[in-house]
Amino acid sequence: MNRLVADAWRIARKDLAIERSSRVVGSQILPFGIVMLLLFAFGVDPELQVRGGERSILAEIAPGLFWITVLLALLLVSGRSFAVESDDGSLDALLVSGVHPGSILAGKTLVVAIQLALLEVVVGAGSMLLFGVRVDDPLHLLVVMLSTTVALAGAGTLLLAVVAGYSGRDTLGPLLVLPSMAPVLIGATAASGAALYGTGSDGAAWTWALVAFALLYGAAGIVSAGALLEDV
Amino acid sequence: MFWGYVIAGYGIAAVVLGTYVVSTLRRGRTLSRQLDPEQRRFLDD
Amino acid sequence: MSEAASPSDDGTVPPVASPVARLRGAVCVLGGFPALAGVDLDLHAGEVAWLRGPNGAGKTTLLRLLAGLGTVRQGSAEVLGADLTRVADRRWLRRRVGLLAHATFLYDDLTVEENIRFWADLHRSDPGDVDSAMARFGLDGRLRTVPVRGLSAGQRRRTSLAVLVARRPLLWLLDEPHAGLDAEGRAMVDRLITDATGAGATVIVASHDADHMPALAPRVLDVAGGVVRDAPAPGAES
Amino acid sequence: MTTVEMPPARSVPEHTGSRLTRALGGAVLVTWTLWLLWGLVLSPADVVQHESVRLFYLHVPMAIMSSVTFSITLIGSIMVLRNGSVFWDLMAGVAAEIGVMFLGLVIATGAVWGKPTWGTYWEWDPRLTTAALMFLVYLGYLVIRRLDMDPVVRARRAAVFGIVAFINVPLTRFSVQIWNSLHQETTISLTDTQMDGAQLTSYALGMLAMATFLAWLLVHRFRVAWLEHAMDESGLEKLIRDRRAEGAANEPGGVR
Structure with a gap:
């Protein structure tokens, strides 16, 4: 067990070192988030108010836009997480090093989650600045963001491991990830809406659902890793 | 007017299920002919 | 996790007694193609074996199989006492072999x-x-x-x-180790192979290098069409 | 099993039929006749939905059968991970294929029912949304099964996806309740519908008809999958012979 955790941590640290030196997050992923913010502002008139004039329509739909951005970024980030390995057959090398596949998926999930969290901070701050989003219940929002991030990272890593080593994975990945993650997206949007504006009475139920998704998808990858990555 | 929808619904199902059944049976026949009898079945009947 | 359990279930490195590897009719399929079409092979401790044969003969697949990567579709294969048809055994084996592949495995x-x-x-x-x-x-x-x-x-x-x-692997699997190296580097590889066998390890080298290899490897294996044969003794070649 | 005319050398017919499928096929004919008779002729039109209620006798049984097939896929996937069973791998794939077809028809017949009842083919209702997602997820499963990969590796990966995908089945099944409890809105639900005896009979017959049809279809479709598998295997034997011959053609000892 200790070995599993230690190896997962080593792989995560290695991936973080690669990301630090390649600067893809800073130069591509975060700018992607900002571009999305701007596109939403172009697509939806920021002046339009919801009925009652409490806030702009853009601020109202910001939770949905926010999580769509994160979901799309997930495709980029988790795709990259495996591309780093299969570029030079390193997935084989990890296996030959006697690493348990569970450690590989756990390490990768952690790194994907960290990158998504970074993006969420930037896009979240941007939404507050540009869309006039304000936060009612920061603690609730934190729980929502944490569990959604873990669920997305776990599922993204798991589903991309399903197609690892297959040449058409860049196009097949989204087909697997997007429909599977739609329930998480729906829940995250509803729960964030509740955390931001206190709208809807279902925020708490959705938050619990998100925590369940996080546990489920976080564990699923680690449990099934052996079946997925052995003999790639 | 309602009967139109009913016929449409049952019609779609009939066409899709029918096509699937026919193609399955056909594929079975073509493949079966290409194999020796002892390779054809998972179990003896 | 039965991670530490060795195939012999005593948790220790098994005695590297002969044979290091024993393959019988091992078939390995890659993308629907039988890259290995029934390999019979015995390798003994401390041996240096040279795998030679044309491109696509199955040398790389054989090395990967011996490294615990890839599955045995038919036949049997045992390496360092690990049964390659079993996932847990393959995982155990991988930690004890060293594979130098075409890909450098570097980030x-x-x-x-x-x-x-x-x-x-x-x-x-x-x-x-x-x-x-x-x-x-x-x-x-x-x-x-x-x-x-x-x-x-x-x-x-x-x-x-x-x-x-x-x-410090017990079994060294080297795929074209001399490729791309200068004279000094090639000499390093040669010393490496002698040192490894000196320490009791077994070395298998796949190589097209007909100048270097004969001096290094007493045993020559011809790989062709996904099968392996011991090459005839040098004198017997006509 | 105790036939007299069975010759010692088994004669396996050149098709996927057998006494089992003929028996099931007979049951299909009987149940379908009764079901269509009751569903389309004998049962009365609904007070609210008029004649379009008859679509339900088709729609609901197919929906339930698609859940059954996806459950078979789940069981098959678990068995594949447990012992690498080829039977269960093929069965999981076959069941998912039939399930996707059923689910597609469920969505289509639902849309046809929605037009006269709701005035629209598509409504962003929880049940429809989750069903559409389930359709896409299992379509993804079928794509994975067709990837050009080592069959053993592919079977295991498909199995993992087959297990993860199953979360959609309860999610869709209980979507109305889940969203109801979340939104406190009322959605049209089956239990609101006034059902008289003939309507209930039509439902029951629809279930029976679809269940026997599914059993019949599963056997035939599995046999086709098994034949494909056998073709691959015998093709492999030939490839192995060719491969070995290629080696023999090169005189041993020759370095090219």
């Missing part, structure tokens, strides 16, 4: 030292072994902090070799 964005330390750490190699391996391949100087993307092909190969040496 472009990490430095030479970061790469070597990462792989050695995963392997729980002794830090002293890592230092001496780096020194042995001349990687302890300026090259140490250079990202791998800035290395020449030969320098990459040396880095991979250093990783391998730090692992």
